[in-house]
Amino acid sequence: MRPPDAALPGVFLDFCRDHQPALTALIGKRVTNTNETGRSAVIASGLSYLYAQIPCPLYLIELGPSAGLNLNFDRYAYRFKDAAGRRIGDYWAPSALTIECQLADETAPQLGPAPPPVAGRIGLELNPVDLANADDRDWLRALVWPERTDRMARLAAALEIARDHPPTILEGDAIDLLAPALQRAPSKAAICVVHTAFAYQLPPQKRADIDAILAEAGRTLSLFRLFMEWDERDSYPLRLARYENGNSFVEELATSNPHGLSMAWRG
Numbered sequence: 001m002r003p004p005d006a007a008l009p010g011v012f013l014d015f016c017r018d019h020q021p022a023l024t025a026l027i028g029k030r031v032t033n034t035n036e037t038g039r040s041a042v043i044a045s046g047l048s049y050l051y052a053q054i055p056c057p058l059y060l061i062e063l064g065p066s067a068g069l070n071l072n073f074d075r076y077a078y079r080f081k082d083a084a085g086r087r088i089g090d091y092w093a094p095s096a097l098t099i100e101c102q103l104a105d106e107t108a109p110q111l112g113p114a115p116p117p118v119a120g121r122i123g124l125e126l127n128p129v130d131l132a133n134a135d136d137r138d139w140l141r142a143l144v145w146p147e148r149t150d151r152m153a154r155l156a157a158a159l160e161i162a163r164d165h166p167p168t169i170l171e172g173d174a175i176d177l178l179a180p181a182l183q184r185a186p187s188k189a190a191i192c193v194v195h196t197a198f199a200y201q202l203p204p205q206k207r208a209d210i211d212a213i214l215a216e217a218g219r220t221l222s223l224f225r226l227f228m229e230w231d232e233r234d235s236y237p238l239r240l241a242r243y244e245n246g247n248s249f250v251e252e253l254a255t256s257n258p259h260g261l262s263m264a265w266r267g
Contacts, residue, residue, distance in 0.1 A: 031127050034143045035066035036151065037158045039196045039228065039260035040073040041080075041101035042238050044091075045109035046226040046253055047073070049267045050192060050240060051116035054222070058116050059189040061181050063174040063210070064198035065123030067131050067140060068167025069158040074115030075165060076158075080108045097157035104264035109254070119189035122181055123167055124174040131162050151259070175209045182217045191221055196228040197236070197258060211248075218243025228256055238263075 016023060047058060062071055077095035081102050082088050088103065091111035130136045137159060144151045170177050178193075185191045193214065199207050217223055225241040225248075238254040253267035 030139060032143060033066045033127055033129055033139070035069045035129065035140055035155070035158075036197075036259045037069050037076070037097070037154045038099060038101075038151070039256075040070045040076055041078055041099045042196065042228055042254065042256050042260040042263060043070055043194060043226065044073045044076070044078055044111055044115070045263070045265065045267070046238055046240055047116050047192065047194075048109060048111045049253060050190070050224055050226065052110070052112070054190050056222075057119035057186070057189045059119045059185040059191045060121040061178070061185075061191065061193045062121070062123045063178070063193065063195040064201070065125050065167070065169060067129035067136075067162070068123040068125075068169050069155075069162055070194075070196070071121045071123055071167040072158065072161055072165055074118055075161050078111060082106050096161055097154060099154065099260075101260065102262040104262070107265050109263075109265045109267060119186045120184070121167065122184070123169040124177040124181060125169050125171060126173055128169045128171050131159065131166055175206055175213070178210065178213050179217065182213075182221060182223070185221070189222075190224060192224045192226055194226045196260070197230070199227070199229045214241075214243055215246050215248060218248070219246050228260070230258075240267075 051058065060071060062068065065071060075095060077093040077098040078091045079087060079098055079100045080089040081100060083102065083104065088106055089108045092115055129140060140155060141152065144155060170181070182191060214223060214225060223243040228236050228238045230236055236256045236258055237252050238256055239250050239252050241248045241250045254263050254265045256263045
């Protein structure tokens with residue numbers, strides 16, 4: 001691949017001029033809707049930690065899942081390495097997709113010999129990606145930075161797995177769909193609402209609405225929330241919230257880079 005040089009701006013401008021009608025139509029109907037499967041390393045770590053605390057099946061509700069590839073977290077293998085690149089943990093092999101995550105030190109999450117049992121999984125997405133549609137799959141590929149061949153390879157493997165295990169995605173505003181989705185959970189499952197790099201897209205009132213819905217539902221349901229969102233420290237902490245009697249109790253498990261490919265585990 002040719003590295004960027006001084007000719008790049010002119011080449012890019014010529015491309016846009018030559019393809020202006022098609023680009024205008026594409027931009028008018030598409031949104032940036034990346035589905036980074038590297039974040040599954042963070043999700044798998046948090047859900048394994050949760051399952052160790054309450055050993056019962058999990059019912060997953062992901063907010064803003066794009067194509068829902070991270071809902072298949074338990075169908076991937078994981079490899080953790082220390083800062084020097086030495087392996088310090090391999091989990092859940094074999095799989096067509098192995099996700100590597102570099103740790104800040106030798107403190108590693110304990111994923112256990114097998115994934116937590118999943119009683120069900122569903123995504124709530126305003127602009128869902130239809131994995132049965134070739135154009136939608138191409139759009140996911142187009143959202144990967146061209147020099148990141150590692151991300152492209154993970155996406156290709158995740159798409160193959162999703163072909164046999166297509167995630168269930170409900171189309172609509174996640175806040176409007178959340179309360180009904182909570183009621184779909186099996187009675188003996190622990191519900192875990194998951195979201196990564198999602199809340200920044202919402203105005204403050206929408207974020208407050210999610211908090212209020214979960215606080216109310218937590219009065220009667222076994223309810224948890226695993227989330228990785230940017231904060232004022234310019235980092236992406238992974239936090240686990242437990243809801244009980246209208247209150248929430250939050251524990252910080254890790255800090256991660258935006259794509260989940262490096263992590264300082266503290267759980």
